[in-house]
Amino acid sequence: MRNAFADELTRLGDEDARVVMLSGDIGNRLFDKFKAKHAQRFFNCGVAEANMMGVAAGMAMNGLRPVAYTITPFITTRCLEQIRTDVCYHEAPVTIVAVGAGLAYSGLGPTHHACEDIAFLRSLPNMVVVCPGDAFEVRAALRASQQQDRPVYIRLGKKGEPVVHSGPLAEFAFGKAITMARGSDACLLSTGNMLPEAIEAAHALEKQGISAEVVSFHTVKPLDETCLSDVFVRFPLVATIEEHSRIGGFGAAVAEWLIDHSVTPRQFIRFGTPDAFFKKSGEQEYAREVLGLSGHQIAAKIADALRQG
Template identity: 75%
Template sequence: MRNAFADELTKLGQEDSRVVMLSGDIGNKLFDKYRAAQADRFLNCGVAEQNMTGVATGMAMNGLRPFTYTITPFCTTRCLEQIRTDAAYHEAPVTIVAVGAGLAYAGLGPTHHACEDIAFLRAIPNMTVIAPGDSWEVRAAVRAVVKQDRPAYIRLGKKGEPVVHKGPLLDFQIGRAITVQDGDEVCLLSTGNMLPEAVETARLLGEAGVSAQVVSFHTVKPLDEVRLNDAFKRFKRVVTMEEHSLIGGFGSAVAEWAIDTGATVGKLLRFGTPDAFFKKSGEQEYAREQLGLTGHQMAHVIEKALGRH
């Protein structure tokens, strides 16, 4: 995902002179091509993420389209006040790009884990929250945020994530979910880098005789309410999947919507991380296995909820 982001931003920077890249002392080699093409629009702000957010806000208020980039906790939790009071309060078109969201940096311990960021950012007024499911969604999201005049948050995985879509998403729209696979019994709503796991869950459910639709909810705020309304009306179970805390994340947003609109909340089944720090040693796949977030584990729980076991 991060390579796709760097490549697409480089292309966008060549097309749009308003685009500026601000790095929090990370990804220097990753952005070599960007710097070579527009060196005067790349700033390494060092380990000073709060300052980076303030600088980006000033640029945005003067007609530029700045992107800030660093590891997720350092560009969200560390500078939440600047995001809220500088960028969001002034409705400045700053795009905050976080790499290694969820448990992508599982091996580096809780300081580098990010399972609360969606909750933080979606609670801030004027903020758009986007969690692409693969590299094609990353590329489309980068181009989509530049077209709007408001702050945005793009939540990336790290690298090497499976590509789900077959090619460029020419009809990508912020706030409009994408159907990846059709089905008629269970609707799997995935956000962010859980999309490949959602596809695997659907495959395993299919082997068990359960027809599952897979939908990529790349935008957590605003939610695609039309798609949610359809899902809760048509399917026996609606399942949310996210590499984020069950508190305040995508599943919480869907549950809030269901309660507010009178949808059948009992249909909802949520997968996410628990209300606890993950302190075990291991990489992302190990962490997912420990937390019940792999395709085979989720398929088993869904089958049980359907009464198939």
């Protein structure tokens, strides 16, 4: 995902002289192409993320299109006050790009995990929260962010994630989910880098004779309410899938929508991380297995729920 982001950013820099890149002292080689072409528009702000966010807000309010980038906890929790007051309060068109969201940096421990950021950012007025599911969604989301006159938060995985879409997304739009596969027995609503796991779960369910629809909910705020209205009518079971705490995340946003619109689901399951720090030692795949977030575990729980329901 991060390689797709760097490449698309370079293209946007070629097209629009307002595009400015701010880095929190990471990914310097990643942006070699951008720096080679637009050296005067690349700023390494150092390990001073709060200052970087203030700089980005100032640039945005003076007609530039800043993109601020670093590891997820450091560009969210470390500078949440500046995001809230400098960026969101002023409706500054800053694109905040977080790398290594969820448990992508699992091996580095809880200081580098990010399972609370969706909850923080979606609670801020004026903020768009986007969680791309693969490299093509990353490219489309970054390009769409430059057409917004408001803050956008883009939550990336790390690198090496499977590419799910077959090609560029010509009709990508914030707040409009993408149906990846049609089904009739259950609907899997996935956000962010869990999309490949959702597709794996659908394949596992198919082997058990269960037809699962898979939808990429790349935008957590605003939600695609039309899609939600449709799937909760059509399906006996709907599940949300995310690599984020079940408190305040995508599943919580959908649950809030259900309450606000007086919709009573037949069965609704939320897959996410528990209300606890993940303190075990292991990489992302191991963490997902421990937390029940791998495709085969998701499929097993859904199949069991359908049998009992």
